[in-house]
Amino acid sequence: MSQLRLAIAGLGTVGTGLIQITDEDRFSDMLQVISVSARSRDRERDVDISRFEWFDDPVAMASADGTDVFIELMGGEDGVAKAAIEAALHAGKHVVTANKALIAKHGLALARLAEEKGVALRFEAAVAGGVPVIRGLRDGLSGSKVTKLQGVLNGTCNFILAAMEEGRTYDDTLAEAQRIGFAEADPSFDVDGIDAAQKLAILGALAFGAMPSLDQIAPKGISTVSPEDLAAAKTLGLRMKLVAVLRRDGQGLAARVAPALVPLTSALDIGGGGENIVVADSDPLGRVAFSGPGAGRGPTAAACVADLVTISRGSTGPVFARPTGTIDQSPDVSPDAEPVPHFLRFEVEDVPGVLASLADILAKENISVETIRQSPADNGASRVEVVITTHEAPTAALLEAARHAESLDHVLSRPSVYPILREDT
Known part of the structure; x- marks a missing residue:
């Protein structure tokens, strides 16, 4: 197991959390941060970054000599994040990212480049935070054929729906979620189901060898849900979740990201915070569930470290569990019309x-x-x-x-x- 020299782009809560973990004695012989980049060098942080080489330009840092792994924590599906990852891969460096939007949109092209260069592209933190669902699908279920995925993949929607179940309005609950940092100033990415749909597309590539587009999934959000809906459902032993579903349907796939009701005894009823869950049905294994903290500093940083440990052990690819050339980039996807109550x-x-x-x-x-x-x-x-x-x-x-x-x-x-x-x- 060789020591990896790291370059980190993005020093928000996840980036600084990652530095704190790599500072622990257990990783001293495995991981060493060499260089960093962020929007502001002088911003107050709870880690000392003066010991690292500073780059104003993350793209330049990504291709600079002296590091083995480029870690992208800036966000954004295009722009500098994409350019920096491409630069790192072209330079023969491994890449770790938590950027679900970028992987959902450009993951196959980046995976192809990584495989051509013989380096790793890892993104465990991009789906369900600290829950090892990417690793579980890539490795743990490699001997089974996945037939269906169901997941609760967005903590913001979890929080809002749980509060509304107590009788609060959608607008009031959303305002509180924004105040405490659970929702962005523009919450549409979460509450319109886009975040969950992007995560589902990534899981589709791993589980089914096909990556649907956001348009094919056509997510529906939670803005039309009312407290009265939730109260009536609760009297029947049901609870509302934003549920993502992807399953085999004949020669293609069927997808759904929309509010749905689940029994209070269901595995999908995971409470009202940042918990995420993915339930996979497979043959011959049967039903398997992956659950845990889906967001936040600690879980996301820990998922990045898990990817780094995997790379340090010499594992590189294929990125989506199979050669990228075999993954369907334009699969036949229909709305999930499976009859249900x-x-x-x-x-x-x-x-x-x-x-x-x-x-x-x-x-x-x-x-x-x-x-x-x-x-x-x-x-x-x-x-x-x-x-x-x-x-x-x-x-x-x-x-x-x-x-x-x-x-x-x-x-x-x-x-x-x-x-x-x-x-x-």
Whole structure:
């Protein structure tokens, strides 16, 4: 095991956390930081960077002599992050990155370059933070054929949905998430499902040998979820999560990133913080789950160190568990239409015939009702809540039924429709 000389670009919380770990005695013979680069040299940090060579230009640092591994922690799917990684690979250096956006967009091209140069490109921290799901799919499940992935991959959405379950509004909860640093000033990357979709694309390359694009996944976010939806679901033993799904579907793949309800006993019900989970169904192994802290300084920095340890042991590739040339860069991907149970919530006038009208609409779409519950009118008010759960049906059929129901005179708002993902789905 040889000592690796490191160049780190990006000295935010993860970069400084990485330096702190490499300073520990257990890594003194394995990892040595040589050079660093960041936007500001003079910014106050909780590590001493004066002992390292400073570069104003991370691209120049990436190709400079004297280091073995370039570590990219700047972020961004293009620009300087991409240019620096390319420079490092062309210079024959190994690369470690936590940049999911870049790997999702350019990962295959960068992997091809790494394989041509005979160096490693590692990105364990790009998906699920400190959870070793990349390593698990690349190595642990290499003897099995993955048939389906399900995951809760975004801690910001976890936090917001958990707070809303207590009755708080989406806007109030999002503002708090921004205040405490759980969400960015522009939260769309997280709450619109883009972050989860990028992570799912990376997992797809590892699990299925195919990397879908963001457009093919077409993520849906959580901004339309209401506290009333969550409260009604909780009475049924269900909890809302932003769930990412990718599975084999004939000759192609089926994808879904959207809010879904899971039983309180489900592996996907992982609480309301930064926990992430990926559940993989495979043959002949069966179902395997990877869970743990999905973000934050310590978990992300630890994942980067794990990649460095792997490189120090002489492991380089292939980057996505198989030669990059065999990975489908434009796979056939369809929306996940697998029939599953569904949850519907209506706000209606409390008049005779409403339930019959709703049941008739569902019947016309060949949707079978499992349970139906109407809340009592509050203090004589005419507005009541109707909650229906169904047997297995395609989501498209439920959305069509909801569209017809919304046009009824006594339906007072747009119906809520969410799939229910039980352990056997």
